[in-house]
Amino acid sequence: MTVAQRILIVDDEDLIVLAMRKYFEGLGYHVDSAFELEEAQAMLANYEYDLVIADLRLTGIGGVEGLQIVSDVHQRCAHTRVILLSAFGTPEIERESYNRGADAFLHKPKAMMELASIARTLLEP
Amino acid sequence: MPQLIRRPIFDALVDLSPDPVWIVDASGNVIHCNTAYTRWWAEIGGASVRIGELQRRAFEGRSIVADVRLIVAGVERTYAIHARPTEGEGPVEAVAFTARDTSRDAPAGTETAIELALMHLFASTEPLSELAERALEFLCATDGWDAAILWQVSGEALRAFAMWFGNDAARERLSARVSQLRFTLGRGVPGRAWSTHEVVWIADILDESTMDRAELSATAGLHSVVAAPLIENERVTGVVEFFTQSVRPINDRGKKTLLQTAAALARLIERRRLIEQIERRGAEWMLTFDSISLPILLTTPDGVFARLNRAAREMAGLDYAGLVGRSIQSLGDTEPWTTLHDTVTAVRDSGMACTAQIVTEAGTWDVAASPLPASAREDERVIIAMRDMSELIRLQESVRRGEQLAALGELVAGVAHEVKNPLFGMGVTLDVLEEQLRGNAESLELTQALRTWIARLQSLTENLLAFGKTWSVDLKPGNVGELLHQTIASVAPRAKENVVAIDSDIHAEEATVLMDGSRLILVFENLLINALQHSRKGEQVHLSARTEGDAAVISVRDHGPGFNPDDLPRVFQPFFTRRRGGTGLGLSIVQRIVDEHGGTVNARNHESGGAELRVQLPLYHQDSE
Numbered sequence: 001m002t003v004a005q006r007i008l009i010v011d012d013e014d015l016i017v018l019a020m021r022k023y024f025e026g027l028g029y030h031v032d033s034a035f036e037l038e039e040a041q042a043m044l045a046n047y048e049y050d051l052v053i054a055d056l057r058l059t060g061i062g063g064v065e066g067l068q069i070v071s072d073v074h075q076r077c078a079h080t081r082v083i084l085l086s087a088f089g090t091p092e093i094e095r096e097s098y099n100r101g102a103d104a105f106l107h108k109p110k111a112m113m114e115l116a117s118i119a120r121t122l123l124e125p
Numbered sequence: 126m127p128q129l130i131r132r133p134i135f136d137a138l139v140d141l142s143p144d145p146v147w148i149v150d151a152s153g154n155v156i157h158c159n160t161a162y163t164r165w166w167a168e169i170g171g172a173s174v175r176i177g178e179l180q181r182r183a184f185e186g187r188s189i190v191a192d193v194r195l196i197v198a199g200v201e202r203t204y205a206i207h208a209r210p211t212e213g214e215g216p217v218e219a220v221a222f223t224a225r226d227t228s229r230d231a232p233a234g235t236e237t238a239i240e241l242a243l244m245h246l247f248a249s250t251e252p253l254s255e256l257a258e259r260a261l262e263f264l265c266a267t268d269g270w271d272a273a274i275l276w277q278v279s280g281e282a283l284r285a286f287a288m289w290f291g292n293d294a295a296r297e298r299l300s301a302r303v304s305q306l307r308f309t310l311g312r313g314v315p316g317r318a319w320s321t322h323e324v325v326w327i328a329d330i331l332d333e334s335t336m337d338r339a340e341l342s343a344t345a346g347l348h349s350v351v352a353a354p355l356i357e358n359e360r361v362t363g364v365v366e367f368f369t370q371s372v373r374p375i376n377d378r379g380k381k382t383l384l385q386t387a388a389a390l391a392r393l394i395e396r397r398r399l400i401e402q403i404e405r406r407g408a409e410w411m412l413t414f415d416s417i418s419l420p421i422l423l424t425t426p427d428g429v430f431a432r433l434n435r436a437a438r439e440m441a442g443l444d445y446a447g448l449v450g451r452s453i454q455s456l457g458d459t460e461p462w463t464t465l466h467d468t469v470t471a472v473r474d475s476g477m478a479c480t481a482q483i484v485t486e487a488g489t490w491d492v493a494a495s496p497l498p499a500s501a502r503e504d505e506r507v508i509i510a511m512r513d514m515s516e517l518i519r520l521q522e523s524v525r526r527g528e529q530l531a532a533l534g535e536l537v538a539g540v541a542h543e544v545k546n547p548l549f550g551m552g553v554t555l556d557v558l559e560e561q562l563r564g565n566a567e568s569l570e571l572t573q574a575l576r577t578w579i580a581r582l583q584s585l586t587e588n589l590l591a592f593g594k595t596w597s598v599d600l601k602p603g604n605v606g607e608l609l610h611q612t613i614a615s616v617a618p619r620a621k622e623n624v625v626a627i628d629s630d631i632h633a634e635e636a637t638v639l640m641d642g643s644r645l646i647l648v649f650e651n652l653l654i655n656a657l658q659h660s661r662k663g664e665q666v667h668l669s670a671r672t673e674g675d676a677a678v679i680s681v682r683d684h685g686p687g688f689n690p691d692d693l694p695r696v697f698q699p700f701f702t703r704r705r706g707g708t709g710l711g712l713s714i715v716q717r718i719v720d721e722h723g724g725t726v727n728a729r730n731h732e733s734g735g736a737e738l739r740v741q742l743p744l745y746h747q748d749s750e
Contacts, residue, residue, distance in 0.1 A: 013546060019553035026560050089544040109549035109583060112556030 002028040005123055006047060010054035010069060011038045011085075019051070023112045024119075036066040044072055049080050050123055053115070056086035058092065067097055074101040081122040085110065145224045156219065161168040165224065167241055169195045179516075183208035183220040196246065203227045209255075236382055240389040246482035247393040255400065256415060260390060261365070265289060270367040272347060274303060275390075276315045277363045282307040283315050286363065288306060295347070315364040318352035322361060324380040328350040328373075349373040353383040355391035362391050419703045420511040423497070426473035428453040428466050430504055440511075460485045461492075465509060470493045472507045481722065488515030538593035548586065551579055563580050586708040591647060592699065600639035600722070601743050605677045606631050606643060609670055610650040619654060624662040627653065633670035636677035640722060640740040648726075651711045653736050658683030658704065659736065674723075675744050682737040687730040696728050715740075 007029045011017050014035060021031045032047065034040035035056055044052075045110065051075055057068035064103045073080045084097050087108040092106045103122050136157075139146050147155050175193045189208040194201055204224045210217040215643035246260055261273035272295055277286035285303050290296035308316040320327045327350050347368040355363040365387050375383075414421065420437035424430055430448045431721075433441070441448055441456060453466040461483045471494075479496040479585045490511045496508040555572055562568045607667055609631050620627050647670075656666040660683050667682045688696060695701045697716045702709030712728070715738075719726045724742035731737045 013550055016546070016550040016553055018552065019557050022557045023553060023560065026557065083644050087549070088542055092214050109552050 002030060005050040006008055006032070006048075007119070008040065008049045008052045008054075010052065010058065010066075012036065012055065012058045016055075020112070023116070027116055037068060040069055041072055044069075044076055048077050049073075051081045051083065051119055053083045053085065053119070056084050056089060056097075060084075064093060067093070067100060070097055070100040070102045083115070083118065083120045083122070087097045127245065142223070142283035142572045144226075146220050146222065148219050150219050151184065151216065153180070154171055162224075165197075168197045172704075179206060179208050179261060180220060183210050186210055186217055193224075201346065215337055218525065223297070236385040236389075239264070239382075240388050242267075243386075243393055247397055253394065253397050254287055257394065258289050260393075261287060261289035264365075264386060265291060265367065266368070269369070271295070271300075271370050274315075274366045275363060276366065278319070278361060283319060283364055284308050292692065293338045309393040312494075314352045315366055315486075316348050317360050318364045319352045321431070322354050322356060323381050324351060324353045324375075326375045326380070331339050346370050351383060353380075353387035355387050355394070357388075357391040357395045362395060365390060388672070389634060414631075422465070422509045422511075423506045424453065424469055424509065425503075426469070426496075426505050426507055428469045428507075462699045464492065464737055468492055468509065469507045469701055472496050483511075488513055489518055490514060519677070523711065530622075536593070537589045541589035541593065544582065544586050548579060551575075585708045585710075585717075588708045588714060592710050592714045599641055601641070602636065602637050602747070603642050603645075604636040604642040605636040605638055605640075605679065608640070608646055609633070609649060609668065609679065612646055613668065615646070616650055616657070620657055620666070622658050625657050625660040625692060628665045628667050630667070630669040632681070633672060633677055636670065636672045637745045638677055638722065638724075638744045640742075644718050646724060648715045649681070649714050651739075655711055655738075656681050656683035656685075661685070672744060676741040677744055679740045679742070680737055682731055682735055684735040687734060687736045688728060688732070693728060693730075697726070712738075 005026050008019055008022055009020050009024070009031060010033070011020070012035050017033045017035065022034055024031045032043055032049075033060075040052075040054065040058075043049075046119050052068045052069065054066045057063040058065040062103070069104050070084065072080050073087050081103045082101065083104045083106060085101050085108055086093070089097075089105060089107060104118055106118070139157070139159045140161075142159060143161055145159065145165040147158035147162045152155045153464070173195060174192070175191075175195075179189055179191055179193070181407050188210065189206075190204050191208075193204050193206050195204060196202075203226070205227045207225075208220050209222075210220045212654055218431050242263060244262055246263065247256055249256060251259075254507045257275050261275060264601050265271065265273050270290040275287040276283035284307055286301055288300060288392040290299065308319070310316055310688055311320040314325050328348075347370055349369045349371065350366060352364050354361045355365060364564070367383075414432075415435040416435055417434055419441050421434045422430065422437045423432040429452050430451060433445070433448055438444060438448060440461070451463050453469065458464045465485045466480055468481045476496055478493065480494070481492040483490040483492060491514050492509060492511050494509040497508050499505045555575055559569065559572050562572065570750050575742060609629070613627055613629060617627070653666065653668065660666055664684045670677065670679045671683075672678070689703070692701075692703065697712050698709075699713040700709035703714075719740055719742070722742055724740060726738060726740045728736065
């Protein structure tokens, strides 16, 4: 039996974080969560994650903190995969996230099953 | 006094004389005078130095006749004064005087008569050049000249404006050549009259400095020439020249008459020119006034029409003669007349500009009325300008509607966006719940129902976003045929699911329109999905495209129940739907996107049943840019 893969979920909506955490834990992952950018950055400094699933917007209207998370992840650990979720992403932001090294940019809402299948693909060795 | 005549008889005789008669004694006292003298003495204001001098010389024993100029009632008059000393030995006892007003004897009436005749002539409405010719003819006839030319200052030179010849031979020989002549300041007889402001007279034209004319005149047998400047306000406006066949002298008296005649001529010509100018300007003004498309009316302060331009006359439906002198009220107790009358009254009472708005079934008018003051009460006017605001108001409403829609769109998009996150949260929660309820079929049935509701909300959210999006149009040439094939491919799974076949008949491979492909595809997807939803299993949906004139025409038709005819006017309204579970935004989005592409969309029921939606998009021609 291998060690469970570690996922960080970042979203300012605590109920979404709760549901996602339960879902992914149910699938056998080790799940950490953060609600703000600084919290997420602290987590990234302490642990090495296999996958980060982050909402693009963590503060008020127009926020794009998710992009910062993508950059931070790639500075720290080249093998960590990143999925950005967004309810309002524009083509420009989507391009920018890929430029910074995001592995997927998904539009909300997205069924968990779909998200899990993408995560599984990204986490395959 | 001779003793033979008695004093009363002598007095009666002297009193008979209309001229003043008086006798002065050696000490200078008037010892006898007639009533004419008394009146005259008062008129000239008493003693005159000149008369005193004459008196002194007469007492030296000489009879004297002298012209004395005196001011009588402000007018200079010339009197011939006769002074006769008494005869006899020794010093002169007394001197008898008579004074005769010689200014009356002079042919002073001539100038006045001429001017009166000219004024009468110029009162006619004939063209000025013809009037001038007739004036020359009249002057020649009056003063015995054989020909006359009226020269007009035109820029740097004098040129002939009118001429008259006493005989046809001279006219034939001279008129054409005279018309060609130009005299600059100081040159020739006319030029000298111009430069000196004086009458110029030459006994024989053969002495003339301009040989041209000497020869000309000689061939016509003209010898004497006299020219007088036409002076108006100290400015020479022209020169009048008279010729005779005989060699004719001219005296000062004649020169004076000529100058006065020329001045009268100058005045009359100038006045006539002014009148013509005013008439021309009046006509021009009338044309301008009539060409203004806004109704403009001039009324008296009591609301009686004084002038109306064409637009105003058309509004009243009457011609000029039918309106001028008529009151506004007489046109009826309806709009716009009621408000116009009230506005004029308001201007009259306040003496200030007033505005009003008239709303009739035909449209909305803005009325601006101002007083036009005049020195005389009867010349006062009120000027009214009316402006048709209907189109402007319609535009304003349309802009306001557009702004409202845009604002509404933004609001809708904002709300839809905020709904996305909770929906996502609900979906995720449901996913977790389903994992935990695995194996509990009854509960899973309920979560499936929840999922359906969420899916409906998601679809509404997507539609609201598509509808409310403030779109920056980024149109590029694109092929309609290709776009339709893409659309068919994207809705094919839905068609298969519904067991409905899509029958396409696309002849639009050459149809290029300016499009935003990612947006325009929504139009045809929406139309096809609508058609699929209204079709029963096994039916067909038809998609056709072709070019018609300057447009690409795309039609989507189903064999479903079609539109309720009462609903047709409302099918493009947001949130209008008859389909259970429909958002009522599909066709609104279609119309909005088609609008963005400069096209039109129409809904109708096909003759052989089913609904048909037709989209027309303007074709793009590369060279039309």
